[in-house]
Amino acid sequence: MRLRPSAALLGLAVFAQPAQAQPQGQAQAQGPAQGQAPSPARPAAPGNLPLPVGQGAQPLTLAQAEAVLVERNLAVIAARRGVDAARANRLVAASLPPPQVVVGNSFLQFNETAAGAVRGTRLISPSNNIQAGLQVLVERGGKRTLRTRVAEDQIGAAEAQVLDALRTSLFALRQAFLGALLARANLEVALGNRMSLDRTEALLRRQLRDGAIPEGDLLRFQASRLQFEPDVTTNAQAYAAGVAAVAALLSADPAAFQPGAGTIPALGINPSQPGALPPEPSGPRGRAAAPPGPASAPTTVQTILSPVAFDVRGRFEAVPQLGIGREDLAKGIESRADVVAAQRQFAAANSNRLLAEAGRSRDVTVSGSWSRSRLSQDLPNSRDQLDATNSFGIQFSVPIFTRQIVEGNVGVASAQAGQAEAQARAALLQARADFAAAWATYEQARALLNLYTGGALNRAEEAYRSTEQAYLAGGRSLIDVLDALRVLNATRIQANQARYAYLLALSQLEQATGVSGIAPRL
Structure with a gap:
């Protein structure tokens, strides 16, 4: 038996667009007049509708996430520690070679006769003799200046590496955030479809209780609606994974969430009675419930969203313009952080080569010494008694x-400078290759997005309305209407994918060129 238009289209016209979650009793579907085709409303802006997340999951926008990443991202923090190490190394490099002080004394003395006998052995107190000396290394060839230059070049390279770590981490964050926002938008569509399908099923159940339709019609509808259920679970899983990736980049615990979130009752839906309407009042005209059987089996899963650490929000429907030409973007490639870091590494390697060449100038070690002894130095026939003997000395040593x-050492430093030069050239070429690929991706993403925003969605909606009109006139079946609805929903999902690809392409352009301000602000 065929479903009556007043019953079937009452719900089908509703779930043709994603609906915002509302508890039961706040909004009840009202059917159109017999023979009148309803017009689907425009979908709400994706990316901001409430989801059944835990109370501990705070809303998070892309701007907030970027601000947190600058302070907390572990890769950026590690790069900053590299700058601290390079600056500390400069203090060492700019210092003079430390002088050495030598202090000692003679602690044992004995005499030896001509016959080889030992006489007068005694231990000597430090107060009776002392020796002191000072050694200073005199560097030649400007080694200290060259060491300082190498250290300063390394500081510049470390600072550029911080910017590069920030560049790559920001892109990873934007990619994860946009992926989570895409899953969120698709999940909103799927949840809106589910709620509308529940309303339609509730209406069919009421008609079954009234005896207006056979149970087989309800069973066919339930079998058709199951095709929409994987969209809910798949996008819920993708959303949870995307939020976990965002949390990890922000150095937050991805497993920190509010227990008990993510169940359908948070949306105001009772999973024990799929599509149930409020109970009808009892009275003479009261109707009996549908008999138990296959039609009473659940048609939705009870858990739709695992608890998440954050609830990402954003204007996913936004289509920002690039605002800068290809040639201007290409000019900014040489200022990309990793290119600058490679160039500064090359400069440091050149300075290190000059330092190695300065080793051809031999350093000189200057040593000065003083000794004082109160040991007896008198000759046997001396008439003047000596109290102490002092002596001074100076030495020069050259390797x-x-x-x-x-x-x-010069050969090693020259080879390292050659390596750094090749790496700097390779970094520039790689940056230009990244830009070429990012620009091609941007052009294709923009063209695809223009296709959907320029009429593809309108055509899918019009195709659904025309199929609906033909069904009202008796020329199409309910299956045809459901097929048109599936095409419409698939088009909306693909439009979300096109928006994601375009927003990600803008982020890739900023990451590839190093020019700030291109990535979308949601």
């Missing part, structure tokens, strides 16, 4: 046979 070592 020899160092040519092979110095030339080896």
Whole structure:
């Protein structure tokens, strides 16, 4: 038996668009007049509708997430510690070679006769003699200046690496956030479909109680609506995974959530009675409930959303314009953080090569000494008794046979400078390749988004309305209407995917060029 138009289209016209979750009793579906085709309302802006998350899940926008990432992201923090280490190393490099102080004394003395006998052995107190000396290394060839230059170049490279860590971490955050926002928007569509399907099923159950339709019609509708249920669970899982990825990038615990969230009762739906309407008043015209059987089996899952650490929010329907030309973007590639870091590493390697070449100038070690002894130095026939003897000395030492070592160090430093130069050139070429790929992605994403925003959604809605009109006129079946509805919902999901691809393409352009202000502000 065919469903009556007044019963079937009453709900089908409702679930043709995603609806905001409302508790039962706040909004009841009202049917159109017999033979009148309802017009589906425009879908609400995706990305901001409430979801059944726990009370501990705070709303999080992209701007808030970016601000937190700058302070808490572990990769950025590690890069900042690299700057601290480079600055500390400069203090060492700019210092003079430390002088060395030598202090000692003679603690044992004995005499030796011509016959080889030992006489007069005694221990000597430190108060009776002392020796002191000072050694200073005199560097030649400007080594201290060159060491300082290497350290300063390394500080510049470390600072650029902080910016590069921030660039890559921001892109990873935006990618994860947009992915979570896409899953959220798709989940909103799926939840709106589920609630509308529940209303339609409730109406069919009422008609079954009235005897207006056979149970087989309700069973066919229930079998058709099950195709929409995987959309809910799949997008709920994708949303939870996206939020976990965002939390990890913000150095938050992805498993920290409010227990008990994510169940259907949080949406005002009773999972024990799928599609149930409020009970009808008892009286002479009261009707009996539908008999137990396959039609009374559940048609929805009870848990739809695992508890999450954050509830991401954003204007997913926003379509920001690029606002800058391709040539201007290409000029900014040389200022990309990783390119700058590679160039500064090359500069540090060149300075290190000059430092190695300065090793050809041999350093000189200057040593000065003083000693004082109160031990008896009198000759046997001396008439003047001596109390102490003082002596001063100076020494110069120069390393020899160092040519092979110095030339080896120069060769190592030259090779490292060549490596750094090649890496700097490779970083620039890779940046230009990233830009070329990001620009192509942007153009394709923009073209696809224009396709959906320029009429694809309107055509899908019009196709659904025309199928609905044909059904009212008796020329189409309920299955045709459901097929048109599935096409409409698939088009809306694909439009969400196109929005995601476009927003992500803008983020990729900023990540590839290093030009700030391109990524979307949601």
